[in-house]
Amino acid sequence: MRLRGFLLAAAGLLLAGGIAEAAPKIVAITSIVEHPALDAVRDGIKKGLADAGLKEGEDVSYLFETAQGNPATAAQIARQFVGENPAVIVAISTPSAQAVAAATKDVPLVFSAVTDPVGAQLVASVERPGGNVTGVSDMLPVADHVALIREIAPEAKRIGVLYNPGEANSVSSVAALRKAADGEGMTVVEAPATKSADVQSATRSLVGKVDAIYVPTDNTIVSALESAIGVANAAKLPLFAADTDSVARGALAAVGFNYFDVGVQTAAVVERVLKGENPGEIPVTFASGTDLQVNKKTADAIGLTLPPEVLQRASKVVE
The missing domain is CATH 3.40.50.2300 (Response regulator)
Incomplete structure (x- = not known):
């Protein structure tokens, strides 16, 4: 047993x-x-x-x-x-x-x-x-982002960038943005926001100072993107994003990764x-592959006409 x-x-x-x-x-x-x-x-x-x-x-x-x-x-x-x-x-x-x-x-x-x-x-x-x-x-194709801003808003000379200086990836992106913008004869105006509750006020600080707004893949900013878009649209400022998911949420355009x-x-x-x-x-x-998406509804709201060439290249147009 x-x-x-x-x-x-x-x-x-x-x-x-x-x-x-x-x-x-x-x-x-x-x-x-x-x-x-x-x-x-x-x-x-x-x-x-x-x-x-x-x-x-x-x-x-x-x-x-x-x-x-x-x-x-x-x-x-x-x-x-x-x-x-x-x-x-x-x-x-x-x-x-x-x-x-x-x-x-x-x-x-x-x-x-x-x-x-x-x-x-x-x-x-x-x-x-x-x-x-x-x-x-x-790693963002920032040069492509600046080229897109130039193509859609050719009169833009000053780019406002929303970012959290506490995110290392965003600091690197802003440095790359400055380099790319300088090559196009454009200047960058920083608007820091260390938490999502600060995004709206940071966006407001750019009104009257810039011709376009750029949002890198900054998690703080993207988590509160609608508040930034609301301010930008009211001020008739085109807001460009670094990720294509933001276009469906109201960003004007983005060249980014899927x-x-x-x-x-x-x-x-x-x-x-x-x-x-x-x-x-x-x-x-x-990450490989880039994708262009545009939001025609946002363009109409801010009184901007998207170039036909951009619309033809876009993989997705939000109406």
Whole structure:
């Protein structure tokens, strides 16, 4: 009886071990805030992994938390996720990636929608990231953005930029904007907003000082984009965005990445990590493909006529 009991107990342990081995790998996803572009990244990650044959509930399971724009909450989420011992943490946006990087040097970290991972001190270099980190950068085609502003609003000489100086990616974007604008004989006027509640007043500060407004992929600004658009439209100022998801929300135009596709690109990196590759040895990849979208309804509201060439090139025109 004792032997039988021992064998049964051993069989139970083996069974339990087998179940544990077959348990889905945890993919913990965090973002600094919820807005259409970042949500599209998350959805693209899940779709990309599903297309790679990783079934939710069988091969992978997901955790998701957003910090609602609060860096302290982002740090709390990072520590919480590390405690869950996931197979990989995916951090969408620079602040969330920095929070996770500060919380662990062991759990693999794949970032997404991070403009300047080197400047944000997430990786040593894009070729050899080092440590436990790699990911996908959405380094903006800022020169294309300035060229679009010039094409749609040829009389514009002063570009107002809304951004949060506390976001490393936004600081890099503003520096790139200044360089591109200078090459076109344009000047940049900064309007900082450190929280979403400041976006409306920051936009108002630009009225009468600029000929157009530009919004980079700044999570603070994009999370409160409607308040900026309301001020811009009332002042008959064209507001250009860096992400195409903002056009449907009222921005005049954008040349940017399809952030769902950025998520799919990120999933390819996550899959490599899940298969056992060392993140620090996987080069950082850059988002590919640009997409032009315009909002004719907004153009009509501010009394601006979109050039026929722009309308012909646009992949989407919001009527």
